[in-house]
Amino acid sequence: MPGPNTRIVTTPVSDIPDLAFRSPSPEVFSWLKDGHGLIAWGEYASVRLNGTEALHAGEAWFADQTADLELDDQVRRPGTGALAFVSGAFDPDRATTSFVIPSHILGRDEFGSWMTTIGDTASPHAIPPRVEIDGPGPITYGDGNLDAADWMEAVAEAVRRIKAGRLDKVVLARDIMAIAEQPIDPRFLIQQLTSAYHSCWTYSVHGLVGATPELLLRLAAGHVYSRVLAGTEWGEGAYERVQSPKNREEHAYAARSAAAALEKVTIRLDVPGEPKVLTLPNVVHLATEIRGDVADGIGACQVAAAMHPTAAVGGTPTDLAVATITELEGLNRGRYAGPVGWIDSAGNGEFGIALRGGQLRDDHTMQLIAGCGIVADSNPATELAESMSKLVVMRDALEPSSN
Template sequence: MTDVVTTADPKPPRLYARTTEIDDPGPLVGLLPEQDAYAWVRRGEGMIGWGEVARCKPADIADAEQWWTGLVAQVVSVSSLEHIPGSGFMAFGSFVFDPSNSSARSTLVVPRTILGRRQGRCWLTQIGTSFVHEGLASTSSPPRAPRNVSYADGGLTGPRWEAAVAEAVQRITAGELEKVVLARDLVARAEEPIDARWILARLAERYERCWSYLVDGLVGATPEMLLRRENGLVTSRVLAGTIQRSGDNVRDLALAAALGRSSKDLEEHEYAVASVADALAPYCSGMNVPDAPYVLELPNVLHLATDVTAVAGPERTSLGLAAALHPSAAVCGTPTETARRTIAELEHLDRERYAGPVGWIDAQGDGEWGIALRCGLIDDTDPRQIRLYAGCGVVAGSDPEAELTESNAKLVPMRDALG
């Protein structure tokens, strides 16, 4: 690795980025090397990267935006194609859910090599301390399937987590808060170091309507877009209210109808949508909030979903908007600070980067930041181990046993991906 720029560098060197349009290289995920790999893909489009030329370990998202703005100001870029959001100089990032209650650190990293496919165009971007122009040489090896995977409870057993949900319902009924999202974890362990590419490829294939991602050992497929900023247009997809699918199409239609009528799920969803609209309002204009949610169908669950759209000024980067939105009621609760304290008291786990923003930003400030859901975090000291996460929104009408069932359904994508 050469000349990695970090936050410790008082005056980082100038960086150079060269972007070249290329022929379609085939499935992006299949080109990833095992080490120093990054990805953000959906329905065959997106970006992958490997290597590293710059990294920030920010205290929070606002700190990351300041570092990114300073870095972009000194980059020299050359491109053979007109700008497509995500092309050229860009970074992948993943942020801690609650820095005040976590020993983990967020990360924003600029890869040395980036491959992208969007809007029917494919490109190769190479970044360094001088201009480089090399052909695409794949050094990837076939991903390895995990062997003999076993599972163990994380911070709480199922019954103890149900008790935590019951306690949250009591606090809500007493008027201390309106909603809180409680997460639980499950620890999976394999015989050999886990190859994140295997998990990523299986998630991308099976959950093509989700955004599949890999950033520093955090791998998953999120159905929830915290925000997308593209040429000033901002979109946020809010998910809250979930029911497990039955596997029967006729039965699932009835379940979708029931979900759309459920007062408990509609209440949970309303809190989440309002929190996003309120957070965007100071920074955006022309906001559109649909009157009613639609049902998003995924292979394992059905979600109530709402797409909020708005227009942001050129001074608002995707990172800046993500800082304003996070944490939303969909992953924290209402009121935010009370919900955050309740989470810290009842969950008995460090969420680390679970439920934090994950995605990418480019030199124009465009970007996509999903919420790190349906994911696992590979242990950086023991790569044979991965911690899986799932969370559920708790409101006054929540039933602890039903919430445990919902959390198990949300763990299915990662358990299936581990094979």
């Protein structure tokens, strides 16, 4: 509980273009894209929540924890002052959602850098020196829950069910285990991911680390933005092939589900009729960028709770798709494919969908997960290859020298 002298202090600091290298602790929280964002360490307070109301309960917990603190925010922009990192479960009935108020945060946006400290002695602190972390050495890979053949059989079964009529789309994920010779420090992964994936958001919360290209929402001063992705190709000709009818169908379900959820929490919404193509180092995606405005009093957690899970990670119709995922994947997704990001006490926040990442299981072991949207025209072997293209993000981050 906060002591009588607990203060939150945000001060402007000289420019820090290398946030990914500034955490003095491996217990690191990150939300970084193209040199901007947040890096944090130290837990002032945290809570783990279960159940469908976890995001709402966490938002209330954050408000409660910070209500009586003395605030000295000399920057006053989204992400300054009191802030919590959030990592939500994919299925809140089967996994835990984390909310953390870090004790030390460094932030940077287009206007400059800042530092926030919280605690009994909160006062301007020295910026930690740059640290470059060593990699975990050679990696050995093993099967996760299903081997490749069993996962392809699950995809084939999903296609049969879609063709039978009630289900339109379901996203099936598979995991592989990465076992490292040396301990895996999340800071090493963050340093690799931020330098290789500029157009993605590099996240880290309680051992879940990755670089997602998909932004569930950004909410700043009442304006909401979402980058919905679905439909993937890779290799030569990917830019043209991603426009196939199969990819467009797969994408349309995701864009429609995000827009329908946003309709409920916005007072204005702009949904483009046609997707764009987003090119990443490993794959290309179809992308729909949705913009709108929310009414006063609606915060980022509320919008995230309304949107999750979109058909980019669940399917259509949602409930049947989530039940099919539980049955066919046989995997507990944990926080993979859940909302991950941060909120501040003005209601601003950013949430990615926790994709292209992995969960540290112990010091040497990381579970990597990637999923693929399955529609009537999906082919199991092609979906397996697509999952491998998505797993490249974390494989390269763990073992950059193997390229």
